[in-house]
Amino acid sequence: MLTLIIVLIVLAVLVATSATFLLTGRRRGRLPVAPPTRPSAVDAPPSVVEAAPSEVVEAAPSEVVEAAPSEVVEAALSEVVEAALSEVVEGVPSEVLEVVEPPRVRDRLGKARALFSEYLSAVRGRDHIDDDTWGQLEEALILADVGVEATGRMLGDLRSRARKEGIASPDALLEALKSDMVDLLHGDRELHLQAGATSVWLFVGVNGVGKTTTIGKLGLRTQREGHSVVMAAGDTFRAAAADQLAMWAQRVGAEVVRGNEGGDPGAVIFDAVQHAAARRADLVLADTAGRLHTKVNLMEELKKVRRVAGREPGVVTEVLLVIDATTGQNGLVQAKQFADAVEVTGVVLTKLDGTAKGGIALAITCDLGIPIKLVGLGEGAEDLVDFDASEFVDALVGSD
Numbered sequence: 001m002l003t004l005i006i007v008l009i010v011l012a013v014l015v016a017t018s019a020t021f022l023l024t025g026r027r028r029g030r031l032p033v034a035p036p037t038r039p040s041a042v043d044a045p046p047s048v049v050e051a052a053p054s055e056v057v058e059a060a061p062s063e064v065v066e067a068a069p070s071e072v073v074e075a076a077l078s079e080v081v082e083a084a085l086s087e088v089v090e091g092v093p094s095e096v097l098e099v100v101e102p103p104r105v106r107d108r109l110g111k112a113r114a115l116f117s118e119y120l121s122a123v124r125g126r127d128h129i130d131d132d133t134w135g136q137l138e139e140a141l142i143l144a145d146v147g148v149e150a151t152g153r154m155l156g157d158l159r160s161r162a163r164k165e166g167i168a169s170p171d172a173l174l175e176a177l178k179s180d181m182v183d184l185l186h187g188d189r190e191l192h193l194q195a196g197a198t199s200v201w202l203f204v205g206v207n208g209v210g211k212t213t214t215i216g217k218l219g220l221r222t223q224r225e226g227h228s229v230v231m232a233a234g235d236t237f238r239a240a241a242a243d244q245l246a247m248w249a250q251r252v253g254a255e256v257v258r259g260n261e262g263g264d265p266g267a268v269i270f271d272a273v274q275h276a277a278a279r280r281a282d283l284v285l286a287d288t289a290g291r292l293h294t295k296v297n298l299m300e301e302l303k304k305v306r307r308v309a310g311r312e313p314g315v316v317t318e319v320l321l322v323i324d325a326t327t328g329q330n331g332l333v334q335a336k337q338f339a340d341a342v343e344v345t346g347v348v349l350t351k352l353d354g355t356a357k358g359g360i361a362l363a364i365t366c367d368l369g370i371p372i373k374l375v376g377l378g379e380g381a382e383d384l385v386d387f388d389a390s391e392f393v394d395a396l397v398g399s400d
Helices: 002-024 046-050 054-066 070-089 110-124 131-143 148-165 170-185 211-224 239-252 265-278 296-309 329-342 360-368 389-397
Strands: 198-204 229-233 255-258 283-286 314-324 346-350 372-376 384-386
Touching: 110 131, 110 170, 110 389, 131 148, 131 170, 148 170, 148 360, 170 360, 170 389, 198 211, 198 265, 198 296, 198 329, 211 229, 211 239, 211 283, 211 314, 211 346, 211 372, 211 384, 229 239, 229 265, 239 255, 255 265, 265 283, 265 296, 265 314, 283 296, 296 314, 296 329, 314 329, 329 360, 346 360, 360 372
Parallel strands: 198 283, 198 314, 229 255, 229 283, 314 346, 346 372
Antiparallel strands: 372 384
């Protein structure tokens, strides 16, 4: 028995010595930007283990020696690694450390998909195409927020195609409709940067649609892509908006330019462009106040902001209208007003993971010819994704 105890103590000392060597003997490295999972005691990178506080490292040997069984040794090392991770990660933006796989549109569009499938069930259940089929299809599209005008245009084109191609079954008709939707939604979905200049992306939209959050998420993505970013807090009428943008800038690692509450928003954006140019930043993401599209004077002020943002050295390469997809046809009204005022280049549809029916994307594209460039599928930093027409239509209209 005495011999067994001596052997266990010797083994414990050897393990403790090895742990101490790993903790203190190697060069300090760099924490991986995106570890897939939090490392265990066995798999922990040496650079993380070495970052443990010195008092934890010094305490480790005595604890390990007293706990000879291997499972206890591993538990002790896990505590060391946990402390090391806490110290190294503290103050680093979690979004930068963890690159999460972007969500699938099909997974997040479940509610809209269920609603649209319910509307189309009457069409799918028929064995031939007649006037009732067209009436049910029209009702389904209107109820899905496509709108009366866009629905009329789409079904007019579909009728002509059905006659030309001899489409005779409801299933074939729905497949043709899906194809037409994809063709309609295709457009210039690229977010443009002008080389050798200070590009400006201007974000417009009414209050509560998610402009500031969209800027933060997009800033994170562009930083990851290697572009330097400056954020401009152009919503000077709502103090919380500037504070929110400043928080996003800190999380992203970008600079933010803000002005006095109630100040001139154009001046803030102009200063941000000058600041970005002086530091050779690639991009200015400019927030604006939540303009009420029914207020003429406010829309005129937004036109002024648009002109100021484009003054040298700034070049406005994108004017992105952010729309809450749950607002339905009211979102189309907003799109028309903003498009007339500031030459919108693209739309960001937010909150598609909620109660939105999805058809508003078709209405905006059909009636105004403005491409959908980004969609918001949740609250997370990775939940702002590029719009993919084929994926969107399949998620919305798919039969399975």
